[in-house]
Amino acid sequence: MKSKKTLTFALMDAPFETARTTTAMRLLDIAARRGYDINVFAYEGAVYVPFALQKRHANSVHGHDVEQEDHPLPREWVVALAQEAARNGGRLDWVNCGLCVDERGAEETVAGVRRGSPADFWKMAAASDNTLVIPTK
Amino acid sequence: MRALNIIQTAYRATLEEQDDPVVWITHAMKGAGAELGVLLRGNAVNYTVKAQLVPPLAFGARQQRQAPHLAEAISALMDKGIDVHVVVEDLADRGLEAEELIDGLKPIRRSELPKLLQTYDRVWQW
Numbered sequence: 001m002k003s004k005k006t007l008t009f010a011l012m013d014a015p016f017e018t019a020r021t022t023t024a025m026r027l028l029d030i031a032a033r034r035g036y037d038i039n040v041f042a043y044e045g046a047v048y049v050p051f052a053l054q055k056r057h058a059n060s061v062h063g064h065d066v067e068q069e070d071h072p073l074p075r076e077w078v079v080a081l082a083q084e085a086a087r088n089g090g091r092l093d094w095v096n097c098g099l100c101v102d103e104r105g106a107e108e109t110v111a112g113v114r115r116g117s118p119a120d121f122w123k124m125a126a127a128s129d130n131t132l133v134i135p136t137k
Numbered sequence: 138m139r140a141l142n143i144i145q146t147a148y149r150a151t152l153e154e155q156d157d158p159v160v161w162i163t164h165a166m167k168g169a170g171a172e173l174g175v176l177l178r179g180n181a182v183n184y185t186v187k188a189q190l191v192p193p194l195a196f197g198a199r200q201q202r203q204a205p206h207l208a209e210a211i212s213a214l215m216d217k218g219i220d221v222h223v224v225v226e227d228l229a230d231r232g233l234e235a236e237e238l239i240d241g242l243k244p245i246r247r248s249e250l251p252k253l254l255q256t257y258d259r260v261w262q263w
Contacts (some may be wrong), residue, residue, distance in 0.1 A: 080197030
């Protein structure tokens with residue numbers, strides 16, 4: 001049995017709206033630290049997770065300026081996960097559903113994210129040891 | 138106009154937003170002069186537990202600072218004069234005792250909710 005796993009994740013939630021995005025990132029982080037090959041198919045609102053135009057902001061409710069607030073940006077998490085996977089001998093292949101991107105005008109992504117279709121999800125799942133779907137609710 | 142924000146869904150994007158979005162908007166609207174109350178029900182009653190904390194969050198080499206502090210955020214609402222009601226039965230269902238909770242909350246039974254809701258001009262279930 002090969003020790004290096006290939007895992008595919010389908011994500012569906014937009015960032016900044018539920019806890020599921022962060023949970024998915026935690027799972028991806030474990031896989032990246034283990035050097036697994038990771039596929040992500042971002043479907044519907046999840047195509048905004050690696051959206052390149054996400055920006056930090058200050059938060060007057062918290063009394064923080066931009067620097068102090070250090071607002072989470074999921075696009076940075078995607079980059080960090082790809083780097084972590086590579087550092088451990090794995091890889092992160094992030095595919096944004098192209099039609100979902102078009103619907104939302106979410107073309108601008110961080111480097112390493114590619115456009116695809118449900119056919120890519122099917123192919124990635126077929127070539128993986130297992131697949132986890134984390135849908136929106 | 139007085140409005141009641143009802144929060145039931147708990148920990149919704151709290152790590153990404155460093156706060157609960159409804160708690161946050163309540164703070165922000167209060168700062169703009171709004172007259173607001175908050176009702177915590179369902180899983181959101183856990184926001185009142187003092188002992189909760191968020192472990193450090195990191196993805197790869199990206200360390201995330203400024204975790205949410207939800208109990209403190211609820212206390213801060215009350216410090217601003219906002220009544221925070223919490224459903225007694227929802228606390229009991231989760232085994233939460235009064236001594237585990239932040240001070241200043243207004244416990245309310247489910248049977249008393251219609252009377253409470255009538256004291257507000259708008260009721261917003263988030």
